[in-house]
Amino acid sequence: MIRTEDRGDVRVVTLDRPERRNALTLSALADLERAVVGTDSPVVYLTGADGAFSAGADFDAVGEAAADGPEAIEAFVERGQRTMRAIETAESVVVAGVDGPARGGxxxxxLACDIRVATPRATFAETGVSIGLFGAWGGTVRLPEVVGTGDALDLSLSGRTVDAGTALRMGLVQRVTEDPRSVAEEVAANDPDSLRVLKELVRADDDREDGEAREREAFVELLAARAGDFSGQ
Incomplete structure (x- = not known):
């Protein structure tokens, strides 16, 4: 489900599961991590296939974790958090190209990527609240950092969908263009050592562990309490 293609100084990583809107399973999360960190390319361009970025966590995988109990739920959340953290701390600059829906995870x-670029067709929503959950792959940590507390609470508590223009105004994305990959190529045209050092310096004060641990604990409690809601889905 994870395709990679190296094009000069840019590695293109594509989530390729269009029949599920590129939803992520446990194995896909591990493959995604390897695809992003296992390259010498100074820039990684991350996108989704066939008009969607990603629907987030695969619902079947969530249901399986819920059925297996709190330890499995915690392992599922930790796997997602670990992948997001690996993307955020990768030596490569990671540019997200969002075309179509990005939901939940x-x-x-x-948010784990360094630069987010949307097409005019991109839409964003944190939909977990509608089923009694929330985004637990670092979303409660990164979203307020990126858009501010007010917009983070609005998006998370309402579950509303915002379009590319609204995402740009709130700082959720940095640019809106028909060709997001051109931004990755623009970044890759610069000195690779400078890119690496700049990313390291800007990210230097990020401390995720405490926030992610609290997030993980809360998600386990919520999902364990409603595991029956996911049976037979």
Whole structure:
């Protein structure tokens, strides 16, 4: 489900599961991490296939974790958090190209990237609240950092969908263009050592562990309490 293609100084990583809107399973999360960190390319361009970025966590995988109990739920959340953290701390600059919907964990995946670029067709929503959950792959940590507390609470508590223009105004994305990959190529045209050092310096004060641990604990409690809601889905 994870395709990679190296094009000069840019590695293109594509989530390729269009029949599920590029939803992420446990194995896909591990493959995604390897695809992003296992390259010498100074820039990684991360996108989704066939008009969607990502629907986030695969619902079947969530249901399986819920059925297996709190330890499995925690392992599922930790796997997602670990992948997002690996993307955020990768030596390569990671540019997200969002075309079509990004939902739940798909928004969190975009948040883990260094630069987020949307097409005019992109939409974003943190939909977990509608089923009694929330984004637990670092979303409660990164979203307020990126858009501010007010907009983070608005998006998370309402579950509303915002378009590319609104996402740009709130700072969720940095640019809106028909060709997001051109931004990755623009970045890759610069000195690779400078790119690496700049990313390291800007990210230097990020401390995720405490926030992610609290997030993980809360998600386990919520999902364990409603595991029956996911049976037979």
């Amino acid at each position: 798909g928004v969190e995946l975009a």
